[in-house]
Amino acid sequence: MYINSLELNHYRNYNDLSITFDEGITILYGDNAQGKTNILEAIYISGTTKSHRGSKDRDIIQFGEEESHIRLHLTKNDVGHRIDMHLRKNKNKGVAVDGQSIKKSGELFGIIHMIFFSPEDLSIIKNAPSERRRFINLELCQLNKLYYYNYVNYNKALNQRNSLLKQISFNTNLKDTLDMWDMYLIKYGKCIIEERESFIRNLNQIVKEIHYHLTGGKESIEIGYEKNVSIDDYENMMFHKRDMDLKYQSTQVGPHRDDMCFYINGIDVRKFGSQGQQRTAALSLKLAEIEIVKSMIHDTPILLLDDVMSELDSNRRNYLLDNIKDIQTIVTCTGYDDFIKSRLHINRIYKVTNGTVDIFNISSK
Secondary structure: OEEEEEEEEEEOOEEEEEEEOOOOEEEEEOOOOOOHHHHHHHHHHHHHOOOOOOOOHHHHEOOOOOEEEEEEEEEEOOEEEEEEEEEEOOOOOEEEEOOEEEOOHHHOEOOEOEEEEOHHHHHOOOOOHHHHHHHHHHHHHHHOHHHHHHHHHHHHHHHHHHHHHHHHOOOHHHHHHHHHHHHHHHHHHHHHHHHHHHHHHHHHHHHHHHHHHHOOOOOOEEEEEEOOOOOOOHHHHHHHOHHHHHHHOOOOOOHHHOEEEEEEOOEEHHHHOOHHHHHHHHHHHHHHHHHHHHHHHOOOOEEEEEOOHHHOOHHHHHHHHHOOOOOOEEEEEOOOOHHHHHHOOEEEEEEEEOOEEEEOOHHHO
16 A cells, blocks of 8 residues: 555645655655645545644635645555545535545545654653543544444434533433433443454554564563443443533543553553653554554555654664565655665655755755
8 A cells, every 4th residue: 555646735835736655765854834744634634534633624724715625646455546635614525535425534444544653642651541542543443444433423422412411400301311322322332442442452462572672672561451431330330420420511431531551561651651661652552553554454554754753762763764664654854864864765855845845856965
């Protein structure tokens, strides 16, 4: 699987852009705030319909314009595909695959698999639980359409129930309708818990060896799934927490409150690990993500590295670079790193300057 080209129209600071990619390593090089990350973001949106930054469509459209277009060409199993995105300020985005419109973003999942790695990901271990849930959800939604279906329906039911809890404070007669939403939450929530259990179990098997090699055999890592509620106790917990739900006007029980824990040599690295240990654990997690995607789709994902190299020490960089040689990788960096140049065969380099992208000639440097 690899991306052939990307076309942008009125996208952030790009009026019109057409860029091609090699199957190997492509570097987007330039100063900060020139538009390098915007290219990675557009690629990511093409595969997920969502910005990795959490940006709304109206914020992505170029200033002064009403709409924006993204077109991505890729090859999968020797078959070419085209993904078109039509972003509009006041309407839902339009999405088409190979010229055929799709109504639900879930239909896009499975066509292209991407792993996005940014400096923010190095803080995933010490950040709030919502960041770690986001990691699980983004990966499982790409890999498992059934998970996506259950996840979407769970969130719909959760929003409806939370809205109802607020309404009950004004009209207690609505209290009896909570049972229906409890039933939906439990139905979809149990499916989410089962899939997360399986995913973390598989992830654990892969991450241990990676972390062992990253630390020279000095550390052993264990990832745990901190369920807010078990499948067996779900119904009872929903019942016993109802008064608290009514008091706080939000649902206290369910997988929307799950977390992941990371133990290094038996110590919870989220709370007691050094910054170096937390970063190594995060890198192990992202590298394990690559391997688990490979094993599940029987193909290589596309790796998007957003200015990560400057955040890693030489040992971590070496290990990362050794593990991406067979993967199409698109890298952004602010300085042309001689270390990267000496270690990798770079297929293509672009210089990005204020919304313009030009081929960079290595030999002329």
